[in-house]
Amino acid sequence: MARDDCGSGSLTTFLTGALFGAAAALLLAPRTGKETRELLVDYGNTIRENIPEELKAAAISRGREMIEQGKKLIDHGNDILSDSQEYLDEKKHALNSAIEAGKEAMQKEKEALAATLADKE
Secondary structure, eight states, X not given: OOOOOHHHHHHHXXXXXXXXXXXXXXXXXXXXXXXXXXXXXXXXXXXXXXXXXXXXXXXXXXXXXXXXXXXHHHHHHHHHHHHHHHHHHHHHHHHHHHHHHHHHHHHHHHHHHHHHHHHHO
């Protein structure tokens, strides 16, 4: 079964980009220490706000995929159950027909035996 992890891939991409962006901002920006700390705090808050949305979106997407797979499995199980019921009904009918044929054959033999015994008396 193929597996699609686009949600976790997006999250990994986001986090990697966030780390590289933060490193570039620290190395290239001519700021004071206080400005750099404020920038890091703002950037950290942005990441903290966005990660739950990314995780939520990935979880919802994966949940929907699992529901669809579950529906397909239920449909497949119902098809198998229906086919099995039809098969059992056919075999039950064949068995009942064989039993009836056996009863009729036994009745004929019983009558033939009774007629043979009656003729000998």
